[in-house]
Amino acid sequence: MIYQVYVRSFASSGTRAGGPGIGDLPGITSRLPYLRDLGVDAVWITPFYRSPQHDHGYDVADYLDVDPLFGTLADADELVATAHDLGLRVIVDLVPNHTSDEHAWFRAALAAAPGSPERARYLFREGRGADGAEPPNNWQSVFGGPAWTRVADGPDGRSQWYLHLFDTSQPDLDWRNPEIGDMFESVLRFWLDRGADGFRVDVAHGLLKEEGLRDQVLPEGTEGRDPNQVREEAMVARTDFDEPMWDQPEVHDVYRRWRRVLDEYDGDRMDVAEAWAKSLEAGALYVRPDEMNQSFNFLWLLADWSARQFADVVTGTFAALDPVGATPTWVLSNHDVVRHVTRYGGGARGLARARAATLTMLALPGSSYLYQGEELGLEQVDVAPEHRQDPSWFRTGEVGRDGCRVPMPWSGDAAPFGFSPGGTGQPWIPQPASWAALSVEAQSGDPDSTLELYRAALAARRNLPGDRRVDVRVEGEVLLVERGDVTIALNCGAGAATLPDGDLLLASGPLGGVLPADTAVWVRRRSSR
Template sequence: MTAPHAPWWREAVVYQVYIRSFADDFPQGGGDGVGDLRGITSRLPYLRDLGVDALWVTPFYTSPQHDHGYDVADYKDVDRLFGTLADADALVARAHELGLRLIVDLVPNHTSSEHPWFQAALAAGPGSAERARYLFRDGKGPDGSEPPNNWLSVFGGPAWTRVEDADGRPGQWYLHLFDPSQPDLDWRNPEVPAMFEDVLRFWLDRGVDGFRIDVAHGLFKEASLRDQVRPEGDDEPELHVPALLRRKDAPAGDPGEREHSMVERLLDDEPMWDQPEVHEVYRSWRRILDEYDGDRMMVAEAWTQTPESMARFVRPDELHQTFNFAWLGAPWDAAAFGEVITDSLAALASTSSTPTWVLSNHDVVRHATRYGGGPAGVARGRAATLAMLALPGSAYVYQGEELGLEQVEVPPEARQDPSWFRTGKPGRDGCRVPLPWSGAAPPYGFGPGAGQPWIPQPTDWADLTVEHELADEDSTLAFYRRALAARRAHVLGTDEATTAEVEGDTLVVRRGALTAVLNTGTAPVDLPAGEVLIASGPLPAGGASLPPDTAVWLR
């Protein structure tokens, strides 16, 4: 059994709140169609009753919102779109009253182009101390008109933008691995780590329980900023975000719309990602968090090449967790799931961390759609979730998956993802549509306003609202509540070894007295003997077999 004093995060279920799309200042007022801090606070009882242990809130700091908060202009204040510092304090306090932990997003790879540091860099000019905080370089060619290297932005196009000098002439270039409004910081400049250590303490002193580290693998680049070696003709980004961003039913033949795993898209040569120097940053941050009581934690968003490179981020003196994107990237296939489980557990065996498991987030196509969409996709999503919740470690749930929400086809005129404007590809808006809470028509109780929220909701979501699903014991929401309760009753505190076996299209996970069986095939499979604790869908009378697209727990 796990020791009673084990840190809370080791087996936590964490609910991701995409702040713009969770709740709009309800019932306080508001009504601008954009979610905010008071909206989250008002809905915390829903999360408590769902059965999660913590919530992770995406960035709410001062920002021009070019990338919806991931372009930060002030890390120690709240954007007025979302509220005030007092609202943030109230959210922390109310979460703790309800027994919930609060994790906030930290964005250390880049700032906003409107951050005072970057504005000072533009004003100061080449060779200045102000520019040394970022990655400014002279261009190539006789007149410096070519980018310093061949790196590509994750959001499409070159990863470099040229600025004008004070006299109006073309000047240096600056690196932005994402949008031009998100200039990358130079972490070899001591001012940069000093600033973020101050930011950490600011929010720890306000009571937050942890941090989700955005682009945790990207802080350092190879110092030479050399060209990336890419296959001839490969003009896609070197990738941070996989093709799982794209819709499964996108037009065939468009290489940007192929469905494949993150590992397949990653290139062998990545001088802009996962450099060894990044680990000393996290050792210094770990020392800071260890000064505070309450088992404060950090979880990395680190898209890495292998399970072994993922595990390096959670060595005993570094971060506490890192997202297991191999699980998210696995197709609907028992063998693929089994391989991820086995490899992940083996890679983490020598660390002090526990695995994390996640199926969806604000950057990828919702898993119900990835698994085929419609009733079959939703059934598969429920089954994958039940299998995930049987595994050791913690699980992360993306808002709306507990309602069975699928990816939305957002009309072009309503799209707001910066990658859409740079590439013309659908991007991430379809997984960020605001939640439906109640009623029969948009905005479905999202806020007190009468019109559509910041991304329009479908008109056929009446049966997917929280209100509707709470009244239906067969709903996906009811299933999630039962599954999380079953996890607390039958899984938590179990230290027995976990094994994953694949038999044809069937995954069998054994963990102590618990056996979880997942059928990814097209025909029923026989079940081993045991008491049925919970199933993701209906079982035939007698419970001797498991239908396709279904999972079950047995004892």
């Protein structure tokens, strides 16, 4: 069970450069006992490296140091040591697809001539058209707009373009250059030597691009649409689509090398891929025995509120992973998506569905990933435009990811809700006044609260049958999963359904003798003797 901490928004000590309004490493360290008591096994921390923070740390300027905004290397060491003392593992977020444009390598590339070794670390190309004024291909940034930016004239008078699949401040590295692989092996060893238990690998499917960097061929009828939305729809529908910028076969050589490095270290070190592969089968390739340990399964997150869709995700996941013997993963929220209470409709219905989906997910074999605040039932916040900081907002004018990144409410009846000891006023993204009723303090000890449901589920999860295989079926709008002698039932329908026979272990909401709509239960079947 892994808990994701978004470093800026989890907890602030108020003692580092960010002050009381921005989370930091000492703040995380102070709250580690809460995570132990919640019942998680590991904490994944988003990037805390030196960075200009254009994408809140996912634009790395120095992989071997801590940004003063969040603390020091000594703070990182203390966090790891404290976590280990509490029985928690620490997973560091690694960003290998791109660097910051303030990284020493990119600065050197801009100062060097086209064709130089400095530029060969990135994907610089000549533009199209008679004067090179058009981008080298038609690729679009994940954050909106073209994925290419033209640089100022070089020493020889030619202007090149550089690739950035995300923000302009995040130039993509050229992983066909051996120097890149050598540098990242040294980064892995640096953090492993400091006690990190593993890595969450950002954009793991994106490191290698198809040679030649040809145009992307979009499905017929999708011209003018956001290619990223088209891609997500194709993933859900499990249809093929062209993507020369993602998921190239050579990327697996990178992870075989990394696996050899991890295996040199004691303590069962691991890595998990953020690989938005276009199919479950393609995703399974990342977790073959000599590659990564885990890969995020985003289809559970993308599924509609439907017993059939959930069933298809579970059966499809095991069918894809069984041939490689890998462990499945499950996730409902993270720092890049709308919180699942809101995705499921918001308000009382959204919360009921979120609790039910979570209880179902936590009963499945494999590893589950939780995102900070979901255990409080937090919804997506409608952040006012003047407070938005997501680079996708500035590139597209569309509401970005800020709404799922609002700092945690810990205690008290007004902002910053205990986010920083002695802190007053709003943190870096304002917290809604309604969160007073959702704070850790307000929910602790209330048996009906979402926090106590999570605590109970995480404790009970450790006693579920060890069976890796599950039997899945759908009856009407009810998903039924059999795991050993435990039945998990999720009612996605509009009316009440019959409760499974047996002894009730957990329920996501009140029952009244039936399985109400938007409710899940765990039931242990009675012996037939």
